[in-house]
Amino acid sequence: MTSVYLEELDAPTYAAIATSPGSTVIVPTGATEQHGPHMPLGVDAMLSRDIAAAVAQTMGAVVAPSFSYGYKSQPRSGGGNHRIGTTSLSATALMAGTDDVVASFMAQGFKNVIVLNGHFENYQFLYEGIDKATTRMRANDLSARAILLSYWDFVDEDTLSQVFPEGFLGWDIEHGGVLETSLMLLLHPQLVNMTRVVNHPPASLTPYDIFPEDPSRTPESGCLSSAVDATVERGQLLLDAITTAISRSLDSELVAVSGSPVPELVQGSPC
């Protein structure tokens, strides 16, 4: 059986997939960012790749290599870009990389390119990159389409109330909190150290951003809420809910036209 990860496929196998009817590739995008003392820097990249793999398996898609670096962490949704452990891209690099990769997959024959985001701050820059790639490819008569999503937007109310029985306070403070930690406990338990979780109240975020950042405004732990209530079981609830919801949405969206091999690839760069 072949791998769901594109980088582990040989070229002929890949070519057969890329040019088949309704072919779909999922590009996970994360970040390299501090996630408190109890979790590793790669949380966003790991979770987006794991969820992409789970979704891909339900629908015969492949998972592309991850975007391991993301846009600058912002205090209103992450710990802030001033913290050691956070290595970020500028808008230009993230938009250009997204544009190149999406256009390249379309030019090779994929009918559907899904960008599955795992770092809040990335979204708008991914949007611009995909929009430019799609517009250019469409102008060249390629009929492929793209979809952009962040995985937490697929957690339903019912799951929320199970995972946060005392009430859900918003995605913005989930950086390093119960959501991410529960999923990591399920998927990468050896990289989580629950004894180091700091128990502090949720961060009280300002409704604005300050430049330069003021480090005193976010909790010293680097997390915007405490992960003390994270459990493997909650991770499983979340993973199941997310995977099911994304798969269901994509099922109803994906183009399933008969996928004959792209007759002639454009020169060098599709850009």
Place this chain on the structure above:
Amino acid sequence: MTSVYLEELDAPTYAAIATSPGSTVIVPTGATEQHGPHMPLGVDAMLSRDIAAAVAQTMGAVVAPSFSYGYKSQPRSGGGNHRIGTTSLSATALMAGTDDVVASFMAQGFKNVIVLNGHFENYQFLYEGIDKATTRMRANDLSARAILLSYWDFVDEDTLSQVFPEGFLGWDIEHGGVLETSLMLLLHPQLVNMTRVVNHPPASLTPYDIFPEDPSRTPESGCLSSAVDATVERGQLLLDAITTAISRSLDSELVAVSGSPVPELVQGSPC
């Protein structure tokens, strides 16, 4: 014992490393590119990451997340960018990403940032990205330095004659050939299928590039020479030679100044 991979470290552990005297981070850069019918698309990213890890272990460095996508494959050193299985970045994306990441590591306290390249076509764009980051950081009075290298440039004559007893024909035709396949047999044997290796003479490359590319000029296999002579033993010879030579070079270069923590991180983006 902590991981050599930065993305598996928690923030406090990482901070201690980044701000220690002579701290060193290695950034592996690869590509997503077809490597013939017998090897996976991720060869360049896998090998640069593996070699980076081997080097890092000898010298107490950490390995950053890889650049999984590289510059367009060119027929004079790879299979060409027209082939299915090759997903590439433009120069702009690769240069901007390199600039951002190198500057970010310097701003966090690393004294030495090593970019370890595994895809020939990347080199000049990595150079420009590092040059811009270093110039800007130096203007801001950071004393960090960077080093750029491609791993095959560290194979000595003696090893070459052992690995290629019939004579070495040049690195340009080693795309998908004995070098890469031997290393993959050693490091990722489950991803190599030697029964699918095509036995064909080395590609006869033109001393010029044509735009648009002419697919008839490179072997149908996608490899520029045959990997039929690849073995695990040759992989081991190569890995040992490369790791030793890189480590020895870096040892004599690295800045080992007393590394007090960077007193105040610059705002948001160091760019």
Place this chain on the structure above:
Amino acid sequence: MTSVYLEELDAPTYAAIATSPGSTVIVPTGATEQHGPHMPLGVDAMLSRDIAAAVAQTMGAVVAPSFSYGYKSQPRSGGGNHRIGTTSLSATALMAGTDDVVASFMAQGFKNVIVLNGHFENYQFLYEGIDKATTRMRANDLSARAILLSYWDFVDEDTLSQVFPEGFLGWDIEHGGVLETSLMLLLHPQLVNMTRVVNHPPASLTPYDIFPEDPSRTPESGCLSSAVDATVERGQLLLDAITTAISRSLDSELVAVSGSPVPELVQGSPC
């Protein structure tokens, strides 16, 4: 009495303000975007400018010329960029313009540059522009700071429950809805035609974006919820709540150092 609008001030008056202690300029950012059949295309630019003026008056600030064009409208927060009436900027133009203008105000002596956003899709690109400007100016030893905010983030729970007595459904569907229409009824009644408001249920938005956009997913009216319940009174409630909350936040943030005139302006462009 001098105007609160910078473009109506003569240069000596402006110079006195810019170089005074704690000097503050507010830059309103909007969009040119369809807002349904009952409101004009300039809603976002008008409201951000009006609110900026109200805030400026409470604190002795000046209001800069507006950014009248914004980033592409997205279906998850606006009507989508495919609709006639929506004229948008690319990420590059918006980021570069923000960077230039913020850096220019800092170079002229302003201690505080507030960017007051009135179009949801702009936020991240404004962030990048401000971050780059601030980083560069700080490297040149200017101590100015910047603040970025979207006005709706300052509506408190109490006001929300008065404006939406049947329950508030989220800011994402407020494009062309009760919030914007009530404010327009208060501030630009002659540009609102309530007889043309379409009474339809709130848009049911997908938790993902599709490229190219699918026009059938957003209501034909171009609004994401109906403005049928908009009133002048609700506009007044909102304006008062927003103005008071922004002013109070800024009061506690603004740098009030003694502002001697900047001794020597850097050459030509501060960029």
Place this chain on the structure above:
Amino acid sequence: MTSVYLEELDAPTYAAIATSPGSTVIVPTGATEQHGPHMPLGVDAMLSRDIAAAVAQTMGAVVAPSFSYGYKSQPRSGGGNHRIGTTSLSATALMAGTDDVVASFMAQGFKNVIVLNGHFENYQFLYEGIDKATTRMRANDLSARAILLSYWDFVDEDTLSQVFPEGFLGWDIEHGGVLETSLMLLLHPQLVNMTRVVNHPPASLTPYDIFPEDPSRTPESGCLSSAVDATVERGQLLLDAITTAISRSLDSELVAVSGSPVPELVQGSPC
């Protein structure tokens, strides 16, 4: 009766105009720049918008939101970019914004996009932006055209001799002088204070530019010639001459093809 200003139109009204035969939109471009002690910073933006409106009314066109910020003021045509009161864009921001907005109007159905410039230094960057937009839209089979003009290029010899009875010394020194002040006296009298006009000889400009700028070379007033002779009557003479000449030129140029609605808008950004 509907407004001539696009931002005051509702979407259906706008759509009817944009898609009608020979539809025309005028984009005024100005600057935020000191204009001496007797006039406000917004002169260039105000005058280009007023003239655009006057022209639009004679020909059934609409006026788009202004570009309120312009390219860096240069001493050979303005007061120089070193003066407080001058807030400028870089070339990149101005070109990108022009490109986006012109392409966007063409994509929405306008057959003619007129860029009416009111700040000398903008011209070449507007040219590049329009050239790129038009080339791209033409490649996509849109037949729209664009026109670029600066309003003072439409003042005829006869009017010149009436407005400058002692002889006209060239447009380059008209920054803050009789031309602009007379037009402002006519169109925005409440923003002009003739008692603050400085009576000094015309600036003696060098035929070259120096970097960094030398503030001692331009008059301390910030004006390149004195506005002491400005009058409302001269403003009226100028406005009439300019409006008539522009309208007459455009009449003979504009494409009046039958304008059926654009069948399908391209995705998101037309860029």
Place this chain on the structure above:
Amino acid sequence: MTSVYLEELDAPTYAAIATSPGSTVIVPTGATEQHGPHMPLGVDAMLSRDIAAAVAQTMGAVVAPSFSYGYKSQPRSGGGNHRIGTTSLSATALMAGTDDVVASFMAQGFKNVIVLNGHFENYQFLYEGIDKATTRMRANDLSARAILLSYWDFVDEDTLSQVFPEGFLGWDIEHGGVLETSLMLLLHPQLVNMTRVVNHPPASLTPYDIFPEDPSRTPESGCLSSAVDATVERGQLLLDAITTAISRSLDSELVAVSGSPVPELVQGSPC
């Protein structure tokens, strides 16, 4: 005796010049553009280089390699960019190249960098490039300055009346006319064929630009006025007037500080 052309100097000779007190380099900028049937495509590049050399000899400066390609020819000052024979740069390329070269000369020790322009359309893009380079170098504490000029701006009234005894009609129509042809007859007689000069009235230019260009608006000859009255003598008058005036201006401007060698060159690129 050493050459005035920098590219003909060896490195030690060049280093002595670059680091001497008041050192000056002149960068000629031209275009590759049709100049009618009687003159070669390289007129703008040739004349700017010749004039730079004449000026350099009077003041001990060196002449850098020319910018042989220029910004797009525009019908209001050249023949238009649609004509065969005109090979142009985009704004981005011209600005970036200017920025790089000016900054590089400053970093090597030159106290004065003169950009001597010979193609009207270049001016604003050269300005932006020089402004960015100077601003950046100044921020790095280099005290060099730059000057930008177009050579025709140094022709005095007296010379004009001798060269155009029937009256001077403006620089805008001198593309391929008496000015350029007379200078070419003097400096490159073997490349001028006066028998092919077309005798036609001066072009009647519109005071606006149209996109796409309308080829019917400029004379078929490609010249905006006839060169029928060009003579070697007029070329000599012009060259003498221009060279004298530029030299005199520069004499009074140039920084003549004691030029010790730059102690330490910044890394790689000064950019």
Place this chain on the structure above:
Amino acid sequence: MTSVYLEELDAPTYAAIATSPGSTVIVPTGATEQHGPHMPLGVDAMLSRDIAAAVAQTMGAVVAPSFSYGYKSQPRSGGGNHRIGTTSLSATALMAGTDDVVASFMAQGFKNVIVLNGHFENYQFLYEGIDKATTRMRANDLSARAILLSYWDFVDEDTLSQVFPEGFLGWDIEHGGVLETSLMLLLHPQLVNMTRVVNHPPASLTPYDIFPEDPSRTPESGCLSSAVDATVERGQLLLDAITTAISRSLDSELVAVSGSPVPELVQGSPC
């Protein structure tokens, strides 16, 4: 007889060439870089232009104006960018200029655009520029093709053994060595001073690059090997070998389709 240099041709002659069947233009690219004490700074630009002319004469091609400035000199192939005498472009400027010029020649009717490189460090940036131009022109249905080459890649083994009888040590150390000096002795003898050649052993290059550059690693002479064995005869051997080999390769590649004039040039910039 007409010149082989494009800038010396008048427009009608050029137009006839550009639009003829199989029309070919060669663009030489060099650098402005120190080449030791015995040779001038313009070596790379001079040699690429001379070789282009020799090739052009054998095949009826024309030679375009040279790119006189090149990418930053790197210590592994040149003297390094820190040396006085080396004035370089950034990647952005070189890529953009290449893109513009190649696209412009294609748009004017040339069927073959050859970029003939004379500065090692340029290659990848020329590649990116050509790739982008060709892709865009192809999308616009132009059938032109481009070829990129560096002249030294055409020296055959036989010639090598004659020019380097003691053994050839690799192109990387030929900066300022026997190859370049012999060609300069043949083509520009008045610009070479053999008495100033320094006799030192070949540089021992590191297999990596360091940022910032370490000036102590390259020979003080600025040459990577000694030119003491350079002779006119070796220059002739090299020139003949190179010219013959390039001409033969191009002969077999060039498109010789019937070249009717391009019916309608695209607007302004082909970009």
